[in-house]
Amino acid sequence: MPLGGGERVRRSSLRQQIADALREEVLTGRLQAGRHFTVKEIADSYGVSATPVREALVDLAAQGLLEVEQHRGFQVRRLTxxxxxxxxxxxxxxxxxxxxxxxxxxxxxxxxxxxxxxxxxxxxxxxxxxxxxxxxxxxxxxxxxxxxxxxxxxxxxxxxxxxxxxxxxxxxxxxxxxxxxxxxxxxxxxxxxxxxxxxxxxxxxxxxxxxxxxxxxxxxxxxxxxxx
CATH class of the missing domain: 1.20.120.530 (GntR ligand-binding domain-like)
Incomplete structure (x- = not known):
């Protein structure tokens, strides 16, 4: 009997791929400090569903790269x-x-x-x-x-x-x-x-x-x- 974890693995992998891609965008300055965006905007840009995007953005926020904006989405963190x-x-x-x-x-x-x-x-x-x-x-x-x-x-x-x-x-x-x-x-x-x-x-x-x-x-x- 299949374990049924394949979809979770694929989603986890996609989540990591999106997080890695966005991390690089922030690191190289293509996503500049103070830039606002929504889950939908990123999902549409990558052509994926909202769930792995939301998870990836939460991961990046936990790493201190993004800030969560209540009811607005996310913002690239401004460092002083x-x-x-x-x-x-x-x-x-x-x-x-x-x-x-x-x-x-x-x-x-x-x-x-x-x-x-x-x-x-x-x-x-x-x-x-x-x-x-x-x-x-x-x-x-x-x-x-x-x-x-x-x-x-x-x-x-x-x-x-x-x-x-x-x-x-x-x-x-x-x-x-x-x-x-x-x-x-x-x-x-x-x-x-x-x-x-x-x-x-x-x-x-x-x-x-x-x-x-x-x-x-x-x-x-x-x-x-x-x-x-």
Whole structure:
């Protein structure tokens, strides 16, 4: 007898696909901060029913990317400069927890293919940063940090760091796009960072991430108007 779960699986998959697509739209700035939309508008745009769209939008709201507007639909969250500062500070604490976990439990038993995969992500992110290809950089950078944080084995740290990093990118993107040439502007130390982690040199990893946070914060706050 069939279990009857096929439809739920398909709907769940569609829900995730829609959430991923909208997340990318927000991250790249194609859905700009403050943009209002309804479930019907998105459903019509993707040619799907309202149910998986509503579920996907609720998921994105829970991740802090959207705000629910009572009786109106959804709005892409507006992040302020104060939000950005708070998010970068939170990012520091989360990464510190990650490195502390690595230092306490070590990574000696980690399969070599896991480090190799993170290194490939690092190389791709660094290339995109040097070339100034922002959309590629965002995707590679987020995947790099997801894999790097997964080394620690704590899924809650991994999930929270991904959420914080996504939100900082959302704030930074429109300001970075104001520059005509982004070549070499964004931080490109991903390879050095993964090598430090692979060598179990946690102190160097901390120094690199501290430099990354300082670089990113100074860059974005220089580009962002004080009122934002």
């Amino acid at each position: 400069q104060a939000d950005f500062r708070s998010l970068t500070e939170a990012r520091v604490f989360v990464v510190e927890a990650l490195f502390r976990d690595l230092a306490e439990h070590g990574i000696g038993d980690l399969p070599k293919d896991a480090i190799a995969s993170v290194r490939r992500r690092a190389e791709a992110a660094a290339r995109a940063a040097r070339a100034g290809v922002l959309d590629v950089l965002i995707g590679c950078d987020l995947r790099f940090w997801r894999e790097l944080s997964a080394i620690g084995g704590n899924p809650h740290i991994c999930e929270f760091l991904d959420r914080v990093r996504t939100q900082t990118w959302i704030y930074a993107v429109p300001h970075l796009r104001a520059l005509q040439d982004l070549s070499g502007v964004c931080w490109a130390g991903h390879v050095a960072l993964v090598e430090a982690v692979a060598d179990r040199d946690i102190e160097t990893a901390r120094e690199l991430t501290t430099g990354y946070n300082e670089h990113t914060r100074a860059l974005v706050e220089k580009l962002a108007p004080a009122r934002s």
